[in-house]
Amino acid sequence: METAFTPGMSLLGGSLIGLAAVALMALHGRIFGATGILAGALLPASPGDRTWRLALLAGMVSGPILVWLISGALPEVQVPVSLPALLVGGVLVGIGVTLGSGCTSGHGVCGMARLSRRSIVATLVFMATCGATVFVIRHGIGG
Template sequence: MIETTFTPLQSLGGGALIGLSAVLLMGVMGRIMGATGILAGLLQPAGLGDWMWRAAVILGMLSAPAFYSAWTGQMPAITVPASGGMLVIGGFVVGVGVTFGSGCTSGHGVCGMARLSPRSVAATLTFMAATFVTVFIIRHVIGA
């Protein structure tokens, strides 16, 4: 069985930083912190200014492990209990969901919920319910 380590302080710190970054992006740029929308706009920017802020956000996401390593002396431990094929299939399914849902979990769950967007409330309730069902089936029915 997959064991999930409970890390309350790291989770609190990470959540606070995500919330702060979302508030700053909305307050300073008037933009919503949805990772998929940021990446999509980076690939098809409206102009140089649009591309630059999106590139800065993506660069920050990609460089964070290097800063963590420099601060702690080790890379964050990451284990993925799935094959490469399953990751590709999962990525495809998430991509379809993001398209149909008009946004990703970060955009709906963090920013949309904070704005009380009905579409984001519905999307967040849907992906959370799907997550609970999936984890229950994998852990208790399949027994993985």
């Protein structure tokens, strides 16, 4: 599988994520950590806390629909692994998010912007683990 290099779309997507993180902090005083937002939508701390979380999650899910309405085609998604591998990966990510007290969006986008030492270390660990995983899969396993 070849990885597409899309600097323009990547810059646009990253800019929109950054803008959303700033807007959420400015308007609600909340950190844009996707797993924390999802957890709070499923088990809200207070009744009014669920609404903005559900709205944000709906916006995340509706992105491909917006692309389809604008371009006439859904984004192409290739998942070159089996369903069991996806399930194991999902469980491992869930464990990592729990042990790391947050996900890449919370630590990498928001925590680093606040110069949080914990988030800087977590992001460095995420990136090193990602690089090692890609290397092992592409060069060791042959995926």
